[in-house]
Amino acid sequence: NHVDANYQKLGNQSQNVLTFGSGIKSVEEGGYALVEDTLWLEYNISDSCEIFFVGEKLLTIPVAFGLPINSPYARLFNRQILKYREEGYFQDLWKEHGRRIEERKCGKDNVGNDKTLT
Numbered sequence: 001n002h003v004d005a006n007y008q009k010l011g012n013q014s015q016n017v018l019t020f021g022s023g024i025k026s027v028e029e030g031g032y033a034l035v036e037d038t039l040w041l042e043y044n045i046s047d048s049c050e051i052f053f054v055g056e057k058l059l060t061i062p063v064a065f066g067l068p069i070n071s072p073y074a075r076l077f078n079r080q081i082l083k084y085r086e087e088g089y090f091q092d093l094w095k096e097h098g099r100r101i102e103e104r105k106c107g108k109d110n111v112g113n114d115k116t117l118t
Contacts, residue, residue, distance in 0.1 A: 020044065027051055 017023035020040070026032040028050055034041070045051045067074050084090055 024051070 017026065017034075020036065023032075023034045023036065024044070027034050033054070065077055067077065
């Protein structure tokens, strides 16, 4: 429970969606908001001018891999991630796919206005 009545109302009216696609469809049809990972959402709505962000990003969480203690794969993951960083693979990946987010066809302003929950 949240002290703010608007957040309580939002939480009480929340529904889980089975797939990301069904969540996007509900938003496009109207009457729904989708709470999703920012990068995933930015990438997948970059071709749509019908969906936008309201307010600021709630959380900025870096990507991490979880492995069991003493995993035989830990060294492999560490080595490969370091190799990718040193070779500029992640920067190249961002240049290729991040551009899609930054050059949204409806402009860079993908943040809407705050609205009151009804």
